[in-house]
Amino acid sequence: MVVGPDASISDQVPVGQPPAEAEGPQKAIEGRSLGQIAWRRLKRDKAAMAGGIVIILLILIAIFAPLIVNAWGYDPNSFHQETMDPATQAPTSTFPFGSFDPKHLMGVEPPFGRDIFSRVLYGARISLLIAFLATLLSVIIGATLGVIAGYLGGWVDWVISRAMDLFLAFPILVFAIALAGVIPDKAFGLSGDTLRIVLLIFIIGFFNWGYMARIVRGQTLSLREREFVDAARSLGARSGYILRKELLPNLVAPILIYATLLIPTNILFEAGLSFLGVGIRPPTATWGGMLSEAVRYYTMPHFMFWPGLAIFITVLAFNLFGDGLRDALDPKTR
Amino acid sequence: MVAYIIRRLFGAVLTLLIVSMITFGIFYLVPRWAGGTANDLASRYVGRTANPEQVAEAAHGLGLDKPFFVQYWDWLQAIFVGRDFAFGATQAHCPAPCLGYSFIGRNPVLPDILDRLPVTASLAFGAAIIWVIFGVATGVVSALKRGSIFDRAAMGIALGGVSLPIFWTGLVSLVIFSYTLHWTKPGGAYTPIEQNPGEWAYSLLLPWITLALLFSAAYARLTRAGMLETMGEDYIRTARAKGLRERTVVTKHGLRAALTPIATIFGLDVGLLMGGAVLTESTFSLPGIGKYAIDAINANDMPKVMGFVIFAAGFVVIANLIVDVVYAVIDPRVRLA
Numbered sequence: 001m002v003v004g005p006d007a008s009i010s011d012q013v014p015v016g017q018p019p020a021e022a023e024g025p026q027k028a029i030e031g032r033s034l035g036q037i038a039w040r041r042l043k044r045d046k047a048a049m050a051g052g053i054v055i056i057l058l059i060l061i062a063i064f065a066p067l068i069v070n071a072w073g074y075d076p077n078s079f080h081q082e083t084m085d086p087a088t089q090a091p092t093s094t095f096p097f098g099s100f101d102p103k104h105l106m107g108v109e110p111p112f113g114r115d116i117f118s119r120v121l122y123g124a125r126i127s128l129l130i131a132f133l134a135t136l137l138s139v140i141i142g143a144t145l146g147v148i149a150g151y152l153g154g155w156v157d158w159v160i161s162r163a164m165d166l167f168l169a170f171p172i173l174v175f176a177i178a179l180a181g182v183i184p185d186k187a188f189g190l191s192g193d194t195l196r197i198v199l200l201i202f203i204i205g206f207f208n209w210g211y212m213a214r215i216v217r218g219q220t221l222s223l224r225e226r227e228f229v230d231a232a233r234s235l236g237a238r239s240g241y242i243l244r245k246e247l248l249p250n251l252v253a254p255i256l257i258y259a260t261l262l263i264p265t266n267i268l269f270e271a272g273l274s275f276l277g278v279g280i281r282p283p284t285a286t287w288g289g290m291l292s293e294a295v296r297y298y299t300m301p302h303f304m305f306w307p308g309l310a311i312f313i314t315v316l317a318f319n320l321f322g323d324g325l326r327d328a329l330d331p332k333t334r
Numbered sequence: 335m336v337a338y339i340i341r342r343l344f345g346a347v348l349t350l351l352i353v354s355m356i357t358f359g360i361f362y363l364v365p366r367w368a369g370g371t372a373n374d375l376a377s378r379y380v381g382r383t384a385n386p387e388q389v390a391e392a393a394h395g396l397g398l399d400k401p402f403f404v405q406y407w408d409w410l411q412a413i414f415v416g417r418d419f420a421f422g423a424t425q426a427h428c429p430a431p432c433l434g435y436s437f438i439g440r441n442p443v444l445p446d447i448l449d450r451l452p453v454t455a456s457l458a459f460g461a462a463i464i465w466v467i468f469g470v471a472t473g474v475v476s477a478l479k480r481g482s483i484f485d486r487a488a489m490g491i492a493l494g495g496v497s498l499p500i501f502w503t504g505l506v507s508l509v510i511f512s513y514t515l516h517w518t519k520p521g522g523a524y525t526p527i528e529q530n531p532g533e534w535a536y537s538l539l540l541p542w543i544t545l546a547l548l549f550s551a552a553y554a555r556l557t558r559a560g561m562l563e564t565m566g567e568d569y570i571r572t573a574r575a576k577g578l579r580e581r582t583v584v585t586k587h588g589l590r591a592a593l594t595p596i597a598t599i600f601g602l603d604v605g606l607l608m609g610g611a612v613l614t615e616s617t618f619s620l621p622g623i624g625k626y627a628i629d630a631i632n633a634n635d636m637p638k639v640m641g642f643v644i645f646a647a648g649f650v651v652i653a654n655l656i657v658d659v660v661y662a663v664i665d666p667r668v669r670l671a
Binding site: 162166168170171172173174175177178179181182183184188264268271272275276277278288291292294295298299301304305308311312315316319320323 | 345349352353356357360361364365367368374493494496497498499500501502505506508509513602606608609610612613616617627628631632636639640642643646647650
């Protein structure tokens with residue numbers, strides 16, 4: 001097959017970005033790819049880097065939660081009745097806010113005395129797993145449909161665009177609540193936590209592709225008319241080739257940016273569903289589920305403080321990193 | 335303009351039809367795919383207390399053993415002409431427009447929803463006013479004083495605001511302002527506006543602020559970005575060169591253009607707001623339609639949930655239609671597209 005102009009060359013055509021900063025007079029001028037330029041910008045953005053580091057830490061915590069808890073904590077579902085006052089059902093801990101006890105770092109939950117620290121750690125696993133995989137699903141659906149709509153145009157574009165509008169305007173949470181509520185406890189050959197996790201990934205991913213599709217469609221529409229695509233086409237490249245080799249490399253940046261910004265939305269989404277009791281079922285530890293149990297024990301604020309803080313830090317870290325990534329990859333939006 | 339409205343109206347009807355199919359699919363098809371039988375489904379309509387014979391009878395009486403398109407047609411028809419249910423000792427009539435009949439509560443669903451609508455509407459309306467004013471004002475000032483301490487502080491808080499789950503801010507503010515300081519009403523307190531408007535606003539103050547915080551953060555960020563873009567346009571320089579006062583330039587020339595995308599987002603957010611209302615109502619125990627749906631899920635009373643979903647979806651479609659038409663009035667270019 002006749003090869004069109006090298007996609008990596010078109011990648012390097014600077015799109016309105018300033019020439020690489022001088023590093024000192026002695027250094028020779030060197031070519032930098034868009035990725036290198038973006039990475040240099042990102043490194044200078046302290047907030048984004050902080051967000052990135054927190055994200056890496058969170059991922060490590062999620063992966064190694066069982067090890068951490070084994071070494072330095074309690075099983076997330078074991079009861080510690082001895083830490084509870086049988087009369088008031090309140091923790092007997094004398095530490096401030098019932099937390100910062102070296103034995104139970106974040107205190108214990110009323111009424112059974114489950115260790116909040118290990119529950120928050122285990123909550124990170126569920127939260128990140130669902131958010132990542134749901135985002136992946138949205139990206140696959142959204143990017144595919146967006147590229148198809150933008151590239152093919154015509155009635156295909158019309159149908160996909162209407163579907164996009166529909167999903168964008170939908171009360172997503174309402175439908176998710178309904179869908180999560182109607183699925184029986186055993187379904188699709190799965191049951192228990194596995195079923196709920198798969199279900200939530202599917203629901204959140206499936207209802208959230210609209211925005212991604214809109215971004216990708218818009219980008220494809222403008223890329224389609226660019227000279228290097230014309231050149232490839234005039235050299236006889238077929239649609240499949242143009243999509244993969246000419247358009248897709250140029251779509252990586254927007255897809256990456258909005259995927260990063262979709263993750264925090266999905267974390268909040270999962271927490272919301274679990275808070276409402278239609279997400280992951282108790283006793284499995286989730287941040288949203290812990291908050292919904294904390295509602296009844298508002299006199300013990302530490303119970304709602306830690307899972308809430310966990311959600312906040314996680315979502316903020318992804319938002320900071322996503323914003324930084326956007327500024328680094330697409331300086332025009334700054 | 336008339337042609338545009340007719341076109342949008344046609345689109346809205348089509349959307350409603352698709353939405354009704356999706357809703358029907360969620361409640362009737364998905365449980366079947368998931369491996370449920372007609373009897374499993376029926377038990378979600380008559381509650382957990384029914385015995386197997388009653389459930390089987392209900393499954394037949396509800397027509398759950400019929401082909402899907404017949405079931406869909408029966409269900410769709412009920413919205414326009416009402417429906418009679420008869421199985422065993424149960425004789426029920428659900429008058430049009432019938433969005434479902436709760437066999438547990440023994441009443442049609444729609445009147446329940448309409449009863450609770452004022453609560454949700456009050457919540458949404460008040461919060462929307464707060465967030466639009468507060469969010470847009472913050473965004474404008476941030477954009478005009480770009481890089482200032484105010485800008486950086488406001489954008490920092492806004493980023494924090496969009497990162498906070500609404501049910502957590504709700505809980506924390508309840509603990510602080512209601513249970514500890516006793517400044518605001520406790521959760522679950524709601525006074526209808528026709529009883530006492532002052533009490534009404536007072537009882538909703540905390541939910542309003544909580545719900546508005548999330549949205550005003552997003553709107554401040556959007557408005558700031560929009561203002562930065564428009565204030566760099568040539569016509570702004572022209573307006574200044576004409577000798578217009580800075581205030582006129584900002585409000586008449588800058589803000590007007592920056593607000594058009596905000597109007598679109600506002601239309602889309604009506605759907606989000608429905609979801610936000612569910613979470614806010616659950617957090618503050620407000621007796622609105624969102625709380626109604628969550629209570630119904632916990633009671634396994636599916637007709638109520640289904641009624642809520644179709645009602646909420648229909649509401650969003652109609653709200654979007656209105657926003658589209660208003661948008662066409664603001665920005666004539668839309669009509670030509």
